[in-house]
Amino acid sequence: MTSLLSVSGLRVGFGRDPKQNEIVKGVSFDLDAGETLAIVGESGSGKSVTALSINRLVDFGGGRIIGGSITLKRADGSILDITKAEEPVLEKIRGSEIGMIFQEPMTSLNPVLTIGRQIEESFRLHRGLTGRQATAAAKDALDRVRIPDAARRLKYTPNQLSGGMLQRVMIAMALACNPRLLIADEPTTALDVTVQAQIMALLGELKRETDMGMIFITHDIGLVAGIADKVMVMQAGEAVEQGPLGDVLDQPKHPYTRHLLSAVPHFESGRAARSDFSREKSEAIVPALKVDGLTVRFKVAGSILTRSPGSVHAVENVGFDLMPGETLAIVGESGSGKSTTARAILGLVKPTRGSFSANNGAIVDGSDPSVQMVFQNPYASLNPRLRIDSILAEPVIAAGGRIDAETRAKMVALLKRVGLPENSLLRYPHEFSGGQRQRLCIARALMLNPSIVVLDEAVSALDVSVQAKVLELLVDLQHEYGLAYLFVSHDMAVVERIAHRIAVLYAGQIVEIGNAASILSNPRHSYTKRLISAVPSIERRNQHFELDTRQVPSLVRPPGFEPPPAEWQSCGPDHRARAEA
Template sequence: MKREDISMAASMKAVASDDVALSVRDLTVSLPEGMERAHAVERISFDLMRGQILCTIGESGSGKSITANAIMGLLPRVIRVASGSIHLNGMNIIGLPPEKLRSLRGRVVSMIFQDPLSALNPLMTVGEQIDETMAAHGVGTRNTRRSRTLELLTEVGLPDPQVMYHQYPFRLSGGQRQRVMIAMALALEPTILIADEPTTALDVTTQAQILRLIRDIQRRKGMSVLFITHDFGVVAEIADTVVVMEKGRIVEQGSAQHVLKSPSHPYTRRLIAAVPHLTGQDRNPVVSDASAPILKVEGLVKTYRSGTALLGTQRIVPAVNGVSFDLPAGRTLGIVGESGSGKSSLGRLLIKLLENDGGAILFEGRDIAGLSEAGFRRVRPQIQMIFQDPFASLNPRSTVGHIMTVGPVAHGMSYAQAREEARALLAHVGLDAGAFGRYPHEFSGGQRQRIGIARALMFKPKLLIADEAVSALDVSIQAQILKLLDQIQRETGVSLIFITHDLRVASQICDEIAVMQKGRIVERGPPSQIFLDPQSAYTRQLVAAIPGEQPRRESSVSGCGERNS
């Protein structure tokens, strides 16, 4: 498709300016010299109509968030708008002085950021932060702002607003923090709301709640919403129109139904094809000669305690409550459930990053639960973990080569051998030879996750624990990582515990799935049972909450579904 054909100015019918809340025309944003391309976005044009939801979709690096930040006037100094215009309510905001842009933020256009924990001030209570938003624009008195804050907390569905007002962000769940961000964004009743990947790291039920909340607020207040996502399931759930971006350019746009059902550009078709679906088919298992399970967990318990009984502030949370299961050699067990169900705590117990309060963890028949750190040190190379956030788990001051070799060298391997094996593994996970001498920040999210997998394989482990290893990745990169894990398992026979909140992903890679709720396993079985014939009401609730899709026995490449109205 030619770029000239993509331009909105040439391809879309003219619309009355009163019907357009946001108009972007021929916008080009330049990147600093030395980057992989000259422009973050290049000559993009689109309209956001009043009272509608426009979804911008594309892989990491496609320019989605840069476009949103340009609209908000939040581009970093090293990135500048080279040409084009952005009209908010008919006014071009390109070149406006900072004080004028500040007056528009929150009042005319507001933004929900991707990571609410990073966007919220950890030293201020929820109430203070929403109050500050209104106070910065000179709205109301302290008492009226407090009343408005409590009203907003109620509107976004947070429990007990009077208590929530005084809570700090770290005390809230991911879904609750995202609701606080939505409340802040709505404080001044803007006409345009920008949501940048607001549901990426949330479990399916919380994601469904947030999507429903945004849609309901948009309809009730007649707002226009620019929704940025990489999940076509989300697009099917809420979008009126869709803009597809690739490497800074718009390659396709149109109504949600047209783009989902009849995509015209090969890139759009690839993105839709990469979306995992509930196939309803069980995985062809890896053949193993071992008869005994490699891992057997019996009655595992972990309880978190905070506060003191003396002051009446003690809080007891049973994170893992009597969990039992076994894992045959060469098989993959999926652990699924909502945030707070105990999935990640279970994973950390298995690798002894947490000490358990009871139960047994039998690895190759030996109970490792009671081992001291020194005793477990000899076992640790056989049990490795792939972490959720590869950037946070990789030392930013070390090269990839050092990150991969330091562990094996500490366990007695010569540096020459470790270096040779590290280079071979990097090639095996699809990275070039130069990756060995580069730093983590020089890689994309998908590449960093490949580094995390290669590092875990340096010890030739018998058990891999993957904790939300693909949750924040684009669907195409996600599909590559899942294929890589399947390939590695079939080549090495490694056993895998795959922790995820995305049931579609679990159906692709797991031989068996355990569903956790409030620290307990409430159902366990093959994907065909869990997704097509769930026995637990909780499992049925999880399956029903998957955006844009209901379980079926046959998958469809482009069957993302109609928008729910």
């Protein structure tokens, strides 16, 4: 019986002389229909290049297949050698027989076309649908990936959706034509655990219904344990270990596989929560940051003939205190208001109402040099045209300071503190790895001696081993400088290792807040329970994810709408949950 996909001795190179710049070095594997192969490894290991080679998209990025074969068993039973296929043939199988979910939705979607038009394109090309039929199919595709207000979102352009929502759009597009082979390149990196579980359930449902084969590229070993049948570990362009899921996870033979498994943060239901800070024992009386009644609403534009339907209540009456030396993690689904809360505190989004104070001083215009931010994507956070010394100088200049010998000495000291050499000042961002770039972003945030650092998904784009080192660095810096962290994240295993307290956001409102260990070990609100039950674990093998058809409520409210006051239940010392109807 011929495999659905057979890759033998695949070699891929880049540049004018691809043989001298070989990235993938003799990779081989077989994939049967209905089977899932997980490819794991750190950045630069060749995972994505291998995936792009399967449908020859690597040709458009300066790469060339210089050896080996890739054969696909088509729907009609014929065998196609993809390495020798002409472009017109490849255009027909891309999307219809081989679907692909890319890692970075912002660079994969056309920024000037609506979401609806981009999803409809797949139905027009491969199914021949037009007009209302294509629009209806596009809406159904968004409904399948749990995007609320799907009909309205079809008219949005990519910049109007959050990163997690955009990733769901990409998944909807890839699944539109029910491909026989799906290549998923880090498809859930930007998603919170509940939506991640739903995506896994959707993929599992499709596998059962259509006997679809899947290549799943990820760094999340817990997710691998839940979905994969076979695992292939890649390092420096080579497959260093591959085999059945249980053999690779339970009896890893290669040192690199053991290194990856040891670096993965395992969720332990609060047992691994930090205990190095106590509010009761803290001598600090004045909070580093106090947020009271923060509300952010965005007016929905009406058409020429109709009035505005109201406003999006993105954040509704959020309040909390953050003490010096403490980490408060804000967790919740994509679109729950996590990043909007952080951006409002930094003055990047104008709040509708509410107040902030840093170190007992009111933040009048939403900006304060004592509050700094580290963004999610270290590749987009640094200006590629500036040297590192100019990048570190930016916050000083923006605050009205001068670049003198003292400032340069501080740059050198901070670089050393984040584990980078002094000569980094004369280099450019492209000369650093992802983990090094995020260290540079942390150094830049510390240039103005802040008391509060907002970290918006600051480690989600990093490999697990790099992620562990950056988390360790953040804890060390917190102890050294007494920093208060506002840590926005969707990764509960990471939250467990960095947070002292947790605030759970759902539909723009805090539904549970308090001590991290208490919330993770004994969640009281139903949404918090859903979040924690959806966390993947290396112990859960071949997990059957249940498809949850519950919709996230729409945040669009009519003009003049005001939500009723919240009622809270005390669940123990420093642990409160919103009462549910």
